[in-house]
Amino acid sequence: MSIGSDLLPVEDARARALALASPLPAEWARLEEALGRALAADVRAQRTLPPWDNSAMDGYAVRSADLTGQLPARLTILETIHAGGTPRHELRPGTCARIMTGAPLPAGADAVVMQERTKPGAPGETPPTVEILEAVAAGAFVRPRGEDARAGEPLLVQGTPLGIPEVGLLTGQGMSLVPVPRRPRVAILSTGDELCRADEPPEGRIVDTNGPALALAVSRAGGLPTVLGIARDTLEEVSSRLAAAQGFDVVLTSAGVSVGERDFVKAALEQQGVEMNFWRVAIKPGKPLAVGRRGATLYFGLPGNPTSSLVTFELFVRPVLRRLQGHTDVEPPRVPGRLEGELRKPPGLAHYIRVAASWREGELWVRPLATQTSGALRSAASATHLLHFPRSANSLTHGAHVELLPVSWSA
Numbered sequence: 001m002s003i004g005s006d007l008l009p010v011e012d013a014r015a016r017a018l019a020l021a022s023p024l025p026a027e028w029a030r031l032e033e034a035l036g037r038a039l040a041a042d043v044r045a046q047r048t049l050p051p052w053d054n055s056a057m058d059g060y061a062v063r064s065a066d067l068t069g070q071l072p073a074r075l076t077i078l079e080t081i082h083a084g085g086t087p088r089h090e091l092r093p094g095t096c097a098r099i100m101t102g103a104p105l106p107a108g109a110d111a112v113v114m115q116e117r118t119k120p121g122a123p124g125e126t127p128p129t130v131e132i133l134e135a136v137a138a139g140a141f142v143r144p145r146g147e148d149a150r151a152g153e154p155l156l157v158q159g160t161p162l163g164i165p166e167v168g169l170l171t172g173q174g175m176s177l178v179p180v181p182r183r184p185r186v187a188i189l190s191t192g193d194e195l196c197r198a199d200e201p202p203e204g205r206i207v208d209t210n211g212p213a214l215a216l217a218v219s220r221a222g223g224l225p226t227v228l229g230i231a232r233d234t235l236e237e238v239s240s241r242l243a244a245a246q247g248f249d250v251v252l253t254s255a256g257v258s259v260g261e262r263d264f265v266k267a268a269l270e271q272q273g274v275e276m277n278f279w280r281v282a283i284k285p286g287k288p289l290a291v292g293r294r295g296a297t298l299y300f301g302l303p304g305n306p307t308s309s310l311v312t313f314e315l316f317v318r319p320v321l322r323r324l325q326g327h328t329d330v331e332p333p334r335v336p337g338r339l340e341g342e343l344r345k346p347p348g349l350a351h352y353i354r355v356a357a358s359w360r361e362g363e364l365w366v367r368p369l370a371t372q373t374s375g376a377l378r379s380a381a382s383a384t385h386l387l388h389f390p391r392s393a394n395s396l397t398h399g400a401h402v403e404l405l406p407v408s409w410s411a
């Protein structure tokens, strides 16, 4: 059997993890807390915005038909309309209105000529006039009524991720609450006899960095983390700590999931009635990943190596947290890039190489970080992307076109 042939491909593993997840029940969230979340229902506009046709430029509101003959054309100025003002006159042939950006168009006007394409009449002349130097098409520099929203019509559909413009659109509708799936509650349990808390004297132990790091990653992915602390490497302790972790949508454990003599996480999960969906993925770092479900709760046994836990979070947990929050686009984003230097590996596992990217000559060039060991957090520090070194490939040469995944954990 060739290396890795008994392991699940990354894409299959992600698909299987995602298949365990569906959007959580909706809650009403204040708009400022809805940023980055996905709408749980269609939203219809209640207001038409902008409420009137208005000018996109400082200039003159005109009838485009007045400009089809000889140019320049001299028009009589009926009034000046400011943003916030109300037009008082309807344009008749041969007339126009001075108008400012955002001001409502007067009746009869169908276009705006920007000020720079005009020449003012003599100061003090009555009635005041302006010379229009260019013809304009009907609709030029007019922002039509209802361009942003039309009362009664769909505004945003279910599943739309709420970015800042979307939140702005909803604000413009006078909405203060929106329906979004509630945030997933995520428990994080570190396991390992060698671990201590950051505020304890280490004395031969190592500080649990995975717990706090995963909590930050969960928050960034929109989840609500609860750090459960450290479980010692016994089946009883890991099992009882898992039993106590009730009421969570997702439980993340770190370490104890490989084939070592004290790797009890899988056994403990099974003892707690978790149905394992898969264990071990054809990936480096992160091969021992274990995923299962009990009722509505999803369990991820993440590998203990600090970078392995972050990479598996990025490739498997984050997409699941996004699906739980109603996002439809949950696959990790990818961008094309070019490799600086060379990479080699045996075939069998897909490698996700930590790289730093910089933009050069119209392309994203990536440099593999000097340290690639999964045991060192340094191999993730200052990484901007993960370079996908495909499972079947054994070398990538300088300048190779590569697939890059921006990491959510970078600064």
Ligand SMILES: Nc1nc2c(c(=O)[nH]1)N[C@H]1C(S)=C(S)[C@@H](COP(=O)(O)OP(=O)(O)OC[C@H]3O[C@@H](n4cnc5c(N)ncnc54)[C@H](O)[C@@H]3O)O[C@H]1N2
Residues within 6 Å of the ligand: 190, 191, 192, 194, 195, 206, 207, 208, 209, 210, 211, 254, 255, 256, 257, 258, 259, 260, 263, 285, 286, 287, 288, 302, 303, 304, 305, 306, 308, 374, 375
């Ligand atoms: N014979 C084999 N050995 C190993 C295999 C294998 O296939 N066959 N896989 C290796 C791979 S790949 C990984 S990844 C690790 C993962 O093993 P575990 O998930 O069981 O993790 P541990 O062995 O308990 O710990 C690994 C490493 O990480 C440190 N660690 C653990 N927890 C934390 C934490 N919360 N904060 C910071 N650092 C942590 C731990 O001290 C170890 O150094 O297994 C390989 N072995």
Ligand code: MOO
Residues within 6 Å of the ligand: 283, 284, 285, 286, 287, 288, 303, 305, 308, 374, 375
């Ligand atoms: O795959 Mo393990 O995650 O390299 O150390």
